[in-house]
Amino acid sequence: METTGHLSVAELWHRLESMELEGRFAGDTYPVGMCAFPFHLTGQGFFPGGDGLWRADSDLALASSGLLPFGGLMFVGNDFGTLESYRRLQAK
Numbered sequence: 001m002e003t004t005g006h007l008s009v010a011e012l013w014h015r016l017e018s019m020e021l022e023g024r025f026a027g028d029t030y031p032v033g034m035c036a037f038p039f040h041l042t043g044q045g046f047f048p049g050g051d052g053l054w055r056a057d058s059d060l061a062l063a064s065s066g067l068l069p070f071g072g073l074m075f076v077g078n079d080f081g082t083l084e085s086y087r088r089l090q091a092k
Contacts, residue, residue: 007068009066012068013040035083039090047077048076049077053073
């Protein structure tokens, strides 16, 4: 998934999944009260829910290439929503 010196968001999601399988929190994937993001957001959004890649407003409707350019920006976020709030978002 690594392409010509660029790392893809798909590769980062794959690496995150590998780390989740390691059970780093007393044999669990996440600390008590936390869980994996239940789905990938459509469009621009913070990683790991979204692709984390900044795009101009005019490009938001276009699919992202998913490549992280060197010298570019990736936004990693911490969201305080609940699992239920994301399930409602997914239903939309």
